[in-house]
Amino acid sequence: MNELTAQILHRLHTSDGYLSGGMLCREFGMTRSAVWKHISRLRERGYTIEAVSGKGYRLSGSPGIPVSEEVMPLLSTDRFGRNLVFQEETDSTNVQAKILARQGAPEGSVVVADTQTGGRGRMGREWISPPGVNLYFSVILRPSVPPTRFPQIPLLAAAAIHQALDVAAEGPQMMIKWPNDILVKGRKLCGVLCEMESEPDMTHFVIAGIGINVNLRDIPAGIKEIATSLFLESGREFSRSEILGTILNHFEPLYEEWLEAEDLGYLLPYLEKHAWLKGREVKVERYNGSLAGRVRGISRTGELLLEAGDGKVHVVSSGEAQLQK
């Protein structure tokens, strides 16, 4: 979308009623037919714009593409999403966010893509990222806290996403699966991948990468049995820009609180209330072997508390928890 079309879209978005053609001509220094051309371009992209003679133009529907012009008017944040880069196609928003972060992009900058050719999960796994339906985005964080606290960030992000989806997509009962997933009835709706760049005594930044299946109707082969989407769980489509805006609006205050806090203690009641694993028998695969037991909860510092058969409670800091049938 070119700059002028984007500005006109922004104007339509932020206007309560009709905007007269004459006013748009004066504001943007263009002719009526030029204004009309921009309106037509927006309609081609899926925006519904009413044109009433004597009144002007009014935006009454948008395709919900998570571009800056759509997301920005929805934000109540100071920093998160204020610098938002949208890419139709990219390798991985985490990779792109890292490049921006290295160039000095401010905290809260977001890279969002319509599709990813190299979407990544943890430990080199793939994140399947078809175009036109889902959200794939990465937030640049520059937390001024000891790096030992960084493993808490995926849970923090998951809590923010859970809160936001509860507001934006009420209905499906979503649960948080330690350490980085949101599930509906045991199927994966969302995953979080946090990556950091640091030197021994200094952390430069953390990238919080988030993938959410929003309007996905046909679950791709390979994840058919384990994945779901907001559409499949609720039977309706969602605006991706609204979902993204709502998540950023929840993420920023939770993150600010976390920076001030000593640990995740303030979030534990929320995390426990919506914990998928609590009380369940699981096996956790770790780099140094597996451990089986019953999940007792999450520690204030974000680890999984697992009670083994001998009654001993183990503190598990990372790994993949699988339910024991």
Ligand code: BT5
């Ligand atoms: C995750 O990894 O859940 C983290 C996913 C993070 C994706 C975002 S998208 C934006 C940003 N840019 C990136 O490149 N990544 C981030 P993990 O826990 O390892 O789960 C990966 C597993 O989830 C795969 O092995 C599949 O089994 C499954 N999976 C892959 N694509 C999926 C999808 N679209 N929906 C649900 N499950 C999926």
